[in-house]
Amino acid sequence: MPYELYIGDRMYSSWSLRGWLMLEKFAIPHRTHLVGLYSGTMAQDLAHLAPARLVPTLRTDQGLVIGESLAMAETLAEAFPTAGLWPVAADQRATARWLASEMVSGFSALRGDCPMQLSHVWQGFDPSEAVLADLARIEALFAHARSISGAQAGYLFGDYGLAEVFYTPVAARIVGYDLPVAPQTRSYCEMLLSDPAVLQWQAQAREVSYDPEPYAQDLARSPWPIT
Numbered sequence: 001m002p003y004e005l006y007i008g009d010r011m012y013s014s015w016s017l018r019g020w021l022m023l024e025k026f027a028i029p030h031r032t033h034l035v036g037l038y039s040g041t042m043a044q045d046l047a048h049l050a051p052a053r054l055v056p057t058l059r060t061d062q063g064l065v066i067g068e069s070l071a072m073a074e075t076l077a078e079a080f081p082t083a084g085l086w087p088v089a090a091d092q093r094a095t096a097r098w099l100a101s102e103m104v105s106g107f108s109a110l111r112g113d114c115p116m117q118l119s120h121v122w123q124g125f126d127p128s129e130a131v132l133a134d135l136a137r138i139e140a141l142f143a144h145a146r147s148i149s150g151a152q153a154g155y156l157f158g159d160y161g162l163a164e165v166f167y168t169p170v171a172a173r174i175v176g177y178d179l180p181v182a183p184q185t186r187s188y189c190e191m192l193l194s195d196p197a198v199l200q201w202q203a204q205a206r207e208v209s210y211d212p213e214p215y216a217q218d219l220a221r222s223p224w225p226i227t
Contacts, residue, residue: 001061002029006046008037008055010205012214014116014169017201018069019056021165022076024197026083038214070104073162087149087157095148096157099141100166107170110134114173115215118202123220125177132180138170139185153184154191168192175225193226 005023007016023030035045035055042055049057052067059065060079066072077085086093109130127135145156145163156163171189174181181189192198202224 001063002031003061004031004033004059006033006035006049006052006055006057006059008035008042009208010201011118011208011210012116013037013055014111014172015054015069016056017116017169017172017198018165019058019072020201021168021197022069022073022085022162025160025165025195026076026080026085028076028080028083038210068104069166070100073100073165077162084159085162087159087161089149092145092149092157095145096161096163099145099156099163102141103166103170107134107138110138110170110173114177114179116169116172117176117215118172118205118224119176120221120224121175122177122217123222125179125217125219127177127179135174135179135181138167139182142185142188153187156188160195164192168195168198190226199227 003023005019007013007020009016020032022028035042037055043053046052046055046057049059049065052065054067056069056072057065057067058072058075060075066075073085077083087096109128113128113131114125142156146152149157151158155161171192173179174186174189175193
């Protein structure tokens with residue numbers, strides 16, 4: 001039986017995107033199930049997976065239920081040791097885990113002020129000092145990862161891995177709010193968002209409309225720059 005992934009939404013649910021990329025990008029057979037994140041039925045839809053209560057939630061091919069994205073990532077890396085989820089080199093693997101862990105626990109200003117959306121670019125968004133501090137921290141972590149791996153461009157550790165999975169929604173925030181970052185960071189973000197799997201997810205996200213629109217801003221919009 002394939003793995004089963006329960007997600008809340010494609011347009012706005014950054015954690016759902018992370019969970020899906022863990023399976024999709026590493027060719028792990030899976031089925032995806034939508035739960036009612038915005039319709040108010042999420043608790044009911046996840047009741048058979050208790051004590052899981054958030055998205056994404058994973059049910060393995062053995063029927064084990066796993067909540068929390070980092071636990072999902074480690075479980076999949078153990079089950080598929082040759083798939084390349086984490087880097088092979090121990091120093092790079094430890095650093096990639098550091099980046100993923102800090103993403104899970106940190107950057108509250110960026111996550112709170114700039115909810116992920118994959119529809120358009122907000123024009124004139126004025127980031128707070130806390131958001132700017134989060135961006136500086138993210139860029140420092142990226143620079144550190146490259147110093148460990150030696151990868152001056154492209155993926156942080158040379159090959160696509162879980163670091164990219166965890167930071168793809170960050171890339172969507174940076175692009176979607178036109179946030180100020182260094183050219184290398186912007187290029188990395190655009191590369192992540194140009195991935196065919198992300199474009200597939202985005203296309204499916206755009207098939208759904210919301211009234212009222214979640215997380216609307218009183219700002220002008222410009223088209224999403226990556227197709």
